[in-house]
Amino acid sequence: MVAPSRARRPGAPRAETLEEQDNPAGCPFCEGREAATPPETYAIGPPGRAPDTPGWRVRVVPNKFPAFGPWPRDGDRDDGLFARRAAVGRQEVVVHTPRHVRTIADLGGRELELVAEAWQARAAAAREAGFPYVHALVNEGAGGGASLAHSHSQLVWLEAEPPLVVQEREAQKAAGGCLLCRVLAEEREQRIRVVEERDGVLLLCPFAGRQPYELLAAPLECEGDPFASPRLGATLALAAEGVRRLRVAEGGVPLNLWLHAGGHWHLEVLPRFGVLAGIELGSGYYVNTMAPESAAGVLRES
Numbered sequence: 001m002v003a004p005s006r007a008r009r010p011g012a013p014r015a016e017t018l019e020e021q022d023n024p025a026g027c028p029f030c031e032g033r034e035a036a037t038p039p040e041t042y043a044i045g046p047p048g049r050a051p052d053t054p055g056w057r058v059r060v061v062p063n064k065f066p067a068f069g070p071w072p073r074d075g076d077r078d079d080g081l082f083a084r085r086a087a088v089g090r091q092e093v094v095v096h097t098p099r100h101v102r103t104i105a106d107l108g109g110r111e112l113e114l115v116a117e118a119w120q121a122r123a124a125a126a127r128e129a130g131f132p133y134v135h136a137l138v139n140e141g142a143g144g145g146a147s148l149a150h151s152h153s154q155l156v157w158l159e160a161e162p163p164l165v166v167q168e169r170e171a172q173k174a175a176g177g178c179l180l181c182r183v184l185a186e187e188r189e190q191r192i193r194v195v196e197e198r199d200g201v202l203l204l205c206p207f208a209g210r211q212p213y214e215l216l217a218a219p220l221e222c223e224g225d226p227f228a229s230p231r232l233g234a235t236l237a238l239a240a241e242g243v244r245r246l247r248v249a250e251g252g253v254p255l256n257l258w259l260h261a262g263g264h265w266h267l268e269v270l271p272r273f274g275v276l277a278g279i280e281l282g283s284g285y286y287v288n289t290m291a292p293e294s295a296a297g298v299l300r301e302s
Helices: 004-008 109-128 163-175 179-190 232-250 278-283 292-301
Strands: 042-044 058-062 089-095 133-140 152-158 194-198 201-204 215-219 255-260 266-271
Touching (some): 042 109, 058 109, 089 109, 109 133, 109 152, 109 232, 163 179, 179 194, 194 232, 215 232, 232 255, 232 266, 232 292
Antiparallel strands (some): 042 058, 058 089, 089 152, 133 152, 133 255, 194 201, 201 215, 215 266, 255 266
């Protein structure tokens, strides 16, 4: 539902900016504070660099407060409607840069390529360990669920595809082909929701966006595995460009970014301008206060 008048209602919530939350003093992700995190599992840096020392360019460490982990399975039970099983998996944090930056929009092209390289390396490790699906995500700002301001992403190793990915596969099967390929072809022809196209990747504001300035970045070529794709870095870079334009237009808005790695893989960026309330949570109807065509127009000019 597109309802611009909702943004003008009295007391309409507005997420705080990233700058309002940031306190770089003592940041555990900054270079020189490696002892403040668990021992690294992977890093990109110069040859001969010792683990957990300065000099790295991208650093991966275990999440200290995981939801998915190496939990024991002795509590698994199959009681019909009340079946339960342990949330077995693994969660890692990818620190994007030794510099204290708040957002992926402040990362350079080479830095984003290295982030993509780290994602791909850890996805390979996950598969070797028996976890076929890796959910990669970025949370920015307290309104987006981030507890630390220093730019980072998370990798969640899963034993199976998550429900939303399964649903998309079922929808594609019912449609008889790749829905995203059809969407991208239509969007390139209409152009009204396209923000930018480069390096074989399209950035657009999707037709049924859930929040103002929602973004989707996808390779034009239909690919099923982002962790084997040479376009992952370019797609992440174009998504970051969309975030940069959003910051020019609206300031440091909290947001979520995630990699949808099933079917025609793509990145989704969801700015958090407001809170989900009874309409969204109770009915599944998302109320967007800005038409995607308008949002794309603003971002093209930013």
